Amino acid sequence: MQLGVIGLGRMGQIVVDRTLDGGHDVVAFDLDDDAVATAADAGATPADSIGDFVEQLGAEKRIWLMVPAGKAVDATLDDLDPHLNDEDIVVDGGNSKFQRSVERAEACSAAYLDCGTSGGPAGAEVGFSLMIGGPAWAYDEMTPVFDAVATGPDGHDRMGESGAGHYVKMVHNGVEYALMQTYGEGFELLANGRYDLDMETIARTWNNGAVIRSWLLELCEEAFREEGTPEDPLGDVADHIAGGSTGTWTVEESLEQEVPIPLIYQALAERFDSRNEGRFSRRLANRLRYGFGRHHIARNE
Ligand SMILES: NC(=O)C1=CN([C@@H]2O[C@H](COP(=O)(O)OP(=O)(O)OC[C@H]3O[C@@H](n4cnc5c(N)ncnc54)[C@H](O)[C@@H]3O)[C@@H](O)[C@H]2O)C=CC1
Numbered sequence: 398m399q400l401g402v403i404g405l406g407r408m409g410q411i412v413v414d415r416t417l418d419g420g421h422d423v424v425a426f427d428l429d430d431d432a433v434a435t436a437a438d439a440g441a442t443p444a445d446s447i448g449d450f451v452e453q454l455g456a457e458k459r460i461w462l463m464v465p466a467g468k469a470v471d472a473t474l475d476d477l478d479p480h481l482n483d484e485d486i487v488v489d490g491g492n493s494k495f496q497r498s499v500e501r502a503e504a505c506s507a508a509y510l511d512c513g514t515s516g517g518p519a520g521a522e523v524g525f526s527l528m529i530g531g532p533a534w535a536y537d538e539m540t541p542v543f544d545a546v547a548t549g550p551d552g553h554d555r556m557g558e559s560g561a562g563h564y565v566k567m568v569h570n571g572v573e574y575a576l577m578q579t580y581g582e583g584f585e586l587l588a589n590g591r592y593d594l595d596m597e598t599i600a601r602t603w604n605n606g607a608v609i610r611s612w613l614l615e616l617c618e619e620a621f622r623e624e625g626t627p628e629d630p631l632g633d634v635a636d637h638i639a640g641g642s643t644g645t646w647t648v649e650e651s652l653e654q655e656v657p658i659p660l661i662y663q664a665l666a667e668r669f670d671s672r673n674e675g676r677f678s679r680r681l682a683n684r685l686r687y688g689f690g691r692h693h694i695a696r697n698e
């Protein structure tokens with residue numbers, strides 16, 4: 398099969414490499430010329446514009462978008478759409494909001510597959526986990542490429558109709574937030590508790606046979622090994638967590654569906670809290686304790 402890939406960053410280049418390794422042809426485009434050159438070095442046919450890209454793809458277009466979620470997806474689809482028809486297929490492999498994917502599927506002249514992608518840059522070696530929504534015929538048609546990009550045939554499946562792929566990926570990310578939070582809390586207690594413990598040793602021991610072993614726990618072990626010392630397990634890593642859009646969507650959806658997800662919400666709240674200097678609510682509680690009990694008011698230096 399011939400696949401066109403737009404967006405050749407951390408994730409898109411892996412889509413290119415694994416598709417080529419699977420014995421398929423790739424036409425590659427990115428706004429960044431260096432990224433296009435890297436894809437060409439790997440064996441893809443470079444395109445220098447969307448016009449050039451669609452021309453090189455020929456009649457039946459199979460296109461994978463791996464650009465940042467949001468405006469870049471819309472801008473790319475606007476440019477592509479005049480060149481598409483209902484026998485073509487577009488896959489959005491980024492972290493798009495599922496409602497936007499449903500709207501884009503309705504507006505797109507081609508069959509549209511929303512594809513949640515998990516595995517991160519580490520997926521270069523082992524392949525990704527792909528959660529796909531959209532028309533069954535388009536999923537079936539793309540299966541050889543999904544086999545190559547995913548860990549294999551078991552690493553991808555059609556979750557359901559349009560939006561279902563990005564919906565499942567959204568919830569996956571909510572789970573990711575909560576797992577990170579619970580590992581963080583456990584290690585925080587261990588690092589500040591009553592024994593003099595080594596976090597890397599604990600993570601390594603847990604990763605070998607413990608009930609709570611996982612890839613995220615292997616990444617905890619890696620973080621302690623690469624960032625810290627036994628006395629200071631995370632070195633100069635800051636108390637600040639960026640991102641948050643997929644977790645926010647998960648919490649919004651839980652409110653709409655009236656399904657309680659307190660752990661995921663709490664993990665999201667901790668993430669927002671990490672960006673605050675001096676929480677207003679805690680300052681007010683500090684002052685209120687004086688109000689009702691004449692307790693000491695701690696004041697800024
Ligand atoms: N990095 C990760 O661990 C994961 C990322 N994702 C999702 O995959 C998508 C891509 O992420 P990354 O590869 O990490 O981003 P990235 O920032 O590494 O790469 C994005 C690429 O898209 C290109 N680009 C941006 N706008 C473009 C446009 N209009 N036309 C053509 N090219 C354009 C950029 O030049 C860049 O090369 C995002 O939606 C992200 O949320 C999903 C799972 C994991």
Ligand SMILES: O=C(CO)[C@H](O)[C@H](O)COP(=O)(O)O
Pocket residue numbers: 492514515516517570573639640641642643644
């Ligand atoms: O999807 C991912 C992992 O599964 C990406 O790494 C994503 O960028 C993480 O989301 P956030 O920025 O909200 O932490």
